[in-house]
Amino acid sequence: MQRIDGRPSAWKITNLSSCSKRGVIPRTVSSIASSSMMASMQATGRNAPCPCGSGKKYKQCCIPNSLGFHRSTVAREHFNRAVSLHGKGHFAEAIKLYEAALAADLTLAQAHANLGSAFSSLARFEDAIQSYSNAIALAPESAILWSNLGLAQQQIARYQEAENSLRTAISLAPNLGIAHHNFARLLQLQDRIDEAIVSYSTALSYQADDVQAHHNLGMLMEQTGHIEEARLHYQAALTISPTFIPAHRALADIAMRTVPLWHVPMMNDVGRNEAYQAALSRAVTPGSVVFEIGTGSGLLAMMAAKLGAETVVTCEADATIAETAIEVIKRNGYTSKIHVVPVHSSDIHIGDQLPRSPDVFVSEVFSSELLGEHVLGAIEDAKRRILAPTTKIIPQAASIMIALVGGDSLCDNLFVGDVCDFDLRPFNSIIPKRQPLAREDLTPQLLSDPVEAFSFDFRRQTAWAGQTKSIEISATRDGKCVGILQWIRVYLDDKSTFENAPDNRAAAASWTRSVYLFSEPTMLQRGDVATVLGTHNRNCPWFVLEKLKQPSRQIAANAT
Numbered sequence: 344m345q346r347i348d349g350r351p352s353a354w355k356i357t358n359l360s361s362c363s364k365r366g367v368i369p370r371t372v373s374s375i376a377s378s379s380m381m382a383s384m385q386a387t388g389r390n391a392p393c394p395c396g397s398g399k400k401y402k403q404c405c406i407p408n409s410l411g412f413h414r415s416t417v418a419r420e421h422f423n424r425a426v427s428l429h430g431k432g433h434f435a436e437a438i439k440l441y442e443a444a445l446a447a448d449l450t451l452a453q454a455h456a457n458l459g460s461a462f463s464s465l466a467r468f469e470d471a472i473q474s475y476s477n478a479i480a481l482a483p484e485s486a487i488l489w490s491n492l493g494l495a496q497q498q499i500a501r502y503q504e505a506e507n508s509l510r511t512a513i514s515l516a517p518n519l520g521i522a523h524h525n526f527a528r529l530l531q532l533q534d535r536i537d538e539a540i541v542s543y544s545t546a547l548s549y550q551a552d553d554v555q556a557h558h559n560l561g562m563l564m565e566q567t568g569h570i571e572e573a574r575l576h577y578q579a580a581l582t583i584s585p586t587f588i589p590a591h592r593a594l595a596d597i598a599m600r601t602v603p604l605w606h607v608p609m610m611n612d613v614g615r616n617e618a619y620q621a622a623l624s625r626a627v628t629p630g631s632v633v634f635e636i637g638t639g640s641g642l643l644a645m646m647a648a649k650l651g652a653e654t655v656v657t658c659e660a661d662a663t664i665a666e667t668a669i670e671v672i673k674r675n676g677y678t679s680k681i682h683v684v685p686v687h688s689s690d691i692h693i694g695d696q697l698p699r700s701p702d703v704f705v706s707e708v709f710s711s712e713l714l715g716e717h718v719l720g721a722i723e724d725a726k727r728r729i730l731a732p733t734t735k736i737i738p739q740a741a742s743i744m745i746a747l748v749g750g751d752s753l754c755d756n757l758f759v760g761d762v763c764d765f766d767l768r769p770f771n772s773i774i775p776k777r778q779p780l781a782r783e784d785l786t787p788q789l790l791s792d793p794v795e796a797f798s799f800d801f802r803r804q805t806a807w808a809g810q811t812k813s814i815e816i817s818a819t820r821d822g823k824c825v826g827i828l829q830w831i832r833v834y835l836d837d838k839s840t841f842e843n844a845p846d847n848r849a850a851a852a853s854w855t856r857s858v859y860l861f862s863e864p865t866m867l868q869r870g871d872v873a874t875v876l877g878t879h880n881r882n883c884p885w886f887v888l889e890k891l892k893q894p895s896r897q898i899a900a901n902a903t
Contacts (some may be wrong), residue, residue: 418448426457434461453483453555456488463495471495486516494525497532520550528559536563554584561593567577570597571662601661609853610640615841619707619737620646626703627652634701634729636688636721637708641668641681648680648705655680661686664666690720693729700731703753706738711779711843711854712884713743713831719799719807719881726805739802740834743796743884744842747816747873748828750788753780754864757825771863777885780828780856785857786846790824790867791816794830797884798878811878813889818871826860827875827886859886868895 425440441458444451459474475492482488488802493508506529512522529543543560546553561576574597580590609615623643627650635644638659645653657676661663665685672681684696691697704725708716730736757778759767780787794816799807818824831854832842843854867873872892878885 361429368582408804411775417761418444418451418454421447422451422454427459429461430462438465439753450481452478452485452708453671455481456491459491459495459564463498466498468498484515486512486519486522488512489515490519490522490525493522493529496540497525502529502533516657518549520548520553520556524553524556527556531559531563536567539563540567545549552583554580554587554590557583558587558590558593560873562588562640565593566595570601573597574663575591597629602664606639610642611886612853613845615707615853616642618833618835618839618841619643619705622646622839623703623705624650624749624800625836625838626737628702629653631702632656632697632699633703633705634691634697634725636725637703638668638683638709641672641675641677643685643705643707644681644683645672645675645677647705648677648775652680652703653861654682654698656682656684656691656701658684658686658688658691658696659839660685691729697729700729703733703735703737704730705736708742709831709833709854711859712829713741713833714879714882714884717882722801723806735836736801738835739837740798740800742798742832742834743879744830744832744844745796745816745877745886746789746793746828747791747824747867748787748817748826748844748845748858748868749822749824749864750786751823752785753825753858754823756782756785757858757860758864768863774860776860778858778860780858781812783848787828788822789828789845790818790820790822790874791845792819796829796886797879802813807881809878809880811876814875814877816873816875818867819867822866823864824861824867824873825864827888828856828858829884829886830854830856838894844897861888864889868893870894 372596405452421440421444425437428434428440429437438458438461438484441454441461444454445458448454449562455474455478457894459478462468462471462474472492472495473486475495479485479488479492487506489512491513493505496502496508504538506526509522509526509529513526516522520535523542523546527539527546528541530536530542540560540563543556543563546556547560550556557576557580561573561580564576565573574594577594577597580587581594586588600829623646627647629651631647631652633644633647633652633655633657635647635657638644638657641657644655644657652786657668659668662685665683669678672678672683682696684691693700701719706718706722708718710716710718757774758771785895794814797810797812815829828845830843830845832840836842843856845856872893874889874891876889
């Protein structure tokens with residue numbers, strides 16, 4: 344079920360007098376009836392003439408049937424004290440005083456309503472429902488009471504009753520934003536997503552500063568794939584309430600998915616940037632048309648423009664990144680040459696965004712395992728529809744590299760053994776078998792030569808299928824092996840190659856290395872042979888130890 348953050352604001356104390364007239368709803372429908380307001384009301388003595396003009400004493404006339412709490416001094420005093428405690432969050436004490444007020448005058452609709460609010464604040468929803476129902480019996484035209492009743496009913500999954508109550512609230516006061524909010528929340532709890540989106544939007548049309556409505560609508564937009572609309576609603580929530588943590592977290596989650604943290608080190612990766620710039624300098628000539636997949640910051644596009652390209656068309660599927668790249672390109676003075684198109688590369692067409700087949704095609708949409716950003720499908724599509732046989736492709740090829748790896752620092756960070764004289768090894772069975780190796784302070788120790796597990800020739804090949812194969816890797820030194828280290832090698836052109844090999848310890852790196860763990864650390868000797876099962880499904884590679892041949896141990900065993 345979709346998570347819904349935040350307790351709805353309708354649990355606050357209700358001011359019935361401001362909500363009793365149909366269609367006349369103040370902007371804040373949950374104000375607290377103040378003690379000073381109560382004190383300004385004139386009390387009538389029990390033996391005084393009844394204010395109704397009957398000529399009878401008040402105690403013999405209207406006091407038994409009083410409809411206003413100001414007619415009972417005792418009820419008024421209890422009620423005012425309850426309101427004060429309620430406003431300070433002392434709900435249990437407030438409940439006792441509300442009940443005392445009702446014992447003096449059972450017809451106080453305001454006391455029933457506030458009692459329901461106090462019960463709800465303590466999650467006593469059955470009691471809240473009864474109190475709201477009592478209040479509604481005395482003030483059936485109060486839309487806010489029906490809304491609060493519906494909210495209490497939905498808290499204990501009485502969804503049909505809640506829907507009936509909330510529909511009644513909306514029929515009594517169509518412009519009561521909190522009723523639409525509570526109805527939207529009910530729909531959201533039942534996964535009636537499209538209806539909930541409409542109801543939250545309606546709530547915001549009447550109550551634009553509803554922080555929780557913006558947040559919950561953002562969640563629904565995100566759930567239905569409308570990321571930009573979700574982002575706008577989260578930002579609206581923070582404009583209203585800068586300290587609303589759920590919206591901060593939601594925006595951070597979106598940023599982590601659309602603009603992951605690796606973007607900054609990638610832009611600052613000197614080796615990568617120099618390799619791309621060198622390859623572009625050999626490919627771009629004055630008048631060149633350049634096509635790029637994955638604009639990012641606009642760095643590669645600006646390199647091409649600076650090298651003399653006549654036109655650079657670059658596409659970026661994420662709208663926020665595309666907008667930011669446009670600003671970056673404008674700041675650097677290349678707007679006339681570079682055209683950022685905020686679409687997926689499959690939506691780029693010659694004669695539309697591109698004037699003709701490009702002279703140069705450049706991309707940097709490689710993940711740390713090479714294939715994670717659907718790069719193969721993007722290049723296949725570009726070669727089929729857009730590129731000419733003479734188009735220069737940068738990079739022209741790439742490989743997934745592996746090697747056996749060990750080292751004490753790796754072992755201590757990837758496996759657990761004896762700790763404080765306790766054997767914790769069973770915990771190793773539940774840790775992820777693929778671990779990103781992002782920490783540069785760890786020192787991986789290669790126990791074999793690098794091996795090219797899978798290679799992809801973007802210049803000569805037009806399509807790629809998934810692969811599975813066994814790969815034999817010979818240990819070249821003794822050591823404790825934790826698993827298989829994986830990195831990538833990119834061939835920009837015939838002269839420039841870049842890889843994030845273990846010995847390339849850059850201060851800022853675009854890609855991280857990964858370790859595919861053995862079931863446990865294993866001592867290897869030079870000459871041992873590990874057979875690794877390698878596979879990729881075009882989007883993700885994986886490596887598993889199939890078997891291990893250790894000739895030296897076999898010789899030692901035979902000798903004994």
